[in-house]
Amino acid sequence: MTFDALGSNYSFRFALRFLTAKASTADERRLKALLAKEYGGRVWLYYRGRAALAEAVRAAGARSVLTSSFSCYVVEQAIVAGGARPVFADISRRSFNPSLRHLKAAHKANPDLDAVILQNVFGIAAKVKPLVDYCRRHKLLIIEDLAHCPANRYADGAAFGSVGDLVVLSFGRDKQIDAVSGGALIARNPELAEKADAPVPTAEYRYQRLTDRLYPLLSVWLRFCYRWRLAAQAWHRLLESLKLLPLSSGGPLMAGVALPAARCGFVLEQFRDIRLDISRRRNLSGIYDGLLPAGKSATAGQSLLRYPLVLASGRIKQTLLKHLKRRRFSLRQNWYDSLVYPPRFEDASVYRPGSCPERERLTPKIVNLPLHRGMDEAKVKRLAAAAAPYVGLRFKTKFTPESWRAVRREFDPAGFNMLTSWEQAETYKALGHKVWRLVAYKEDRPITLVVASLIAAKRARFLKVSGNPVFGDLDAAQQGAVMERLKEIARRHKCAFIRLQPCLDDTADNRRFIRRLGFRPAPANLGAPNTMKVDLDRPAEEILGSKHYKSTRNNISKARRSGIRIVEDGSPAGMERFLKLLDLTQTAQDFVANSSDFIKAQFAAYSKAGKARLYLALAPEGAEAGEEALAGALVIDDDFEAAYLYGASTFEGQRAKAVYLLQWQIMLDAKERGLKLYDLWGVAPPGNDKHRFARLTKFKSNFGGERCDWLGAHDLILNKFLYLPVYLLEMYETKRRRL
Incomplete structure (x- = not known):
């Protein structure tokens, strides 16, 4: 240490x-x-x-x-x-x-x-x-x-x-x-x-003289003892209580x-020997200057006692100090980081808060990096490398719907989906979950976008980060600093783990990147990491024009000839019809969708912004079934794409090919609204014919989409004791449900 x-x-x-x-x-x-x-x-x-x-x-x-x-x-x-x-x-x-x-x-x-x-x-x-x-x-x-x-x-x-x-x-x-x-x-x-x-x-x-005599020996011994941290911390507290290790500015x-x-x-x-020490300090300060260029002020070429590093906020400073401690750098005595330093003298001081605004703005954001005789070039480089991702880093957490949409557009749209939309977070809020919207900036360039929600499950509390983070770059050190912020949030709310599922291609490089951030593969996904997306930015006749989609075209024509009607019905009655249909589908096909309360809250949040559409495929007029819904779909718009979130159908609807006409009408309407892609939202992993979505994948592959295979969910464990039973139970359920 x-x-x-x-x-x-x-x-x-x-x-x-x-x-x-x-x-x-x-x-x-x-x-x-x-x-x-x-x-x-x-x-x-x-x-x-x-x-x-x-x-x-x-x-x-x-x-x-x-x-x-x-x-x-x-x-x-x-x-x-x-x-x-x-x-x-x-x-x-x-x-x-x-x-x-x-x-x-x-x-x-x-x-x-x-x-x-x-x-x-x-x-x-x-x-x-x-x-x-x-x-x-x-x-x-x-x-x-x-x-x-x-x-x-x-x-x-x-x-x-x-x-x-x-x-x-x-x-x-x-x-x-x-x-x-x-x-x-x-x-x-x-x-x-x-x-x-x-x-x-x-x-x-006399006691002061004795403690001063003993201090160098006790401090050298205690630093050695920090190889065994718990024992050293106990000794440290004992020596401070006996006043053998005086507090800063004490006595x-x-x-x-x-x-x-x-x-x-x-x-x-x-x-x-002071000239030699000045030269040494100037050299080490120069290394800090070179590796922490955004943190340098008037330090260039200086021989310093400590190297001052000013961060964007006090929260980032605290996150950095915790990060450095895990890297075995303990910066306990951070000079002048309180209005009166040390803060235990605040009551004795005559300083009036507010009288020196520039100093008060600086106080919560400053970190002193050591240059004492125990520091050499190797330690300074290691410390600077650990601190560098936090220099110039700032977080923004307050947004309006418009500003959130604007910041999302600064990221590559291929790297995220509707799960990072404003309305998705509002859905979780409506259900009583705590939600964080967070964007990390590095020197005013957005590098990470996060939407996280606190899930207080019966098994364990965890932080859910679904469909994100959206990474502006894949610098593991840089993104590690952002993950420290997520860990801070999760620990503050007593979470057992953080589960994220970003829209990153499922490649060896991306898997290594996620592992370097401290995550491991989760036993269950937050949603299907595999999907198909249909390119709508082309003439309608080209979407299903290939000979590979002849049967799809025939099924659409069959449904039209039989008089199947496709209607939009976002009314409460329409939602009840859809949920009833969805319940029947879940029972028949043995799968579990989101709860009806969640679907209603989600539909309401997106409907408020004009982004939700509920489609129903109805039986032909005059048919025995009357106004019975044969199939239904809930579709969400998100900037440039529509997403098919939930679908349901009866056996009669499948036999009448209503589901084909339903999907085609959704695609035509989305194209008319100017959307570029249609996300079919969930298929089986490639080559897995036993997966629960295998039959569904065959159906969705009939609409001209291209596969997108993203990384599955990954967990960062914060409490091993609480996480283990969750892991074992979810592993069992995943295998049982063939997911």
């Missing part, structure tokens, strides 16, 4: 050295000399970086201090501890730092502003000269907070630590200079240097407490 934190900067060797380190006043002197030379000022070393910042605010004598709203609560805590009022500035989406516009707006709203904290969030080197010039003109003191990156250059050339009156460093956990805790204050302004109080060594905070401020001399050697050696 790779973590974003949990002592990932430490090796076992470092942990042992840290545990046994002894105080060295020589290292302390050398560190102070190095920092004085690097930043040009007087140096004090503190036990915590936030204590150094609090002393900087106190020495500045500020009444109110401006800070970035995109920061940690400890900055606000330090400002208050230094005797000032925090003022929050909004940020630029590009640099994650306040721009000159934001500084001016905050200053105008807070004329008593005395000082400005300049941060370089994630180590991003933004342009600083306009901010410095403004501060100098308005006599605002500058405190440079270099907690995220102590050595770099701003975008306009100035070195970090060269523009502030006071410079603050942090040596805390997960920072570039990591000595578990620690900080430094460098006073570059001689007047302020006289006002600053030096920290003093103290014997207080006391420890104002005025000096950095233990034993830590100075570790800080010193990391400072001496």
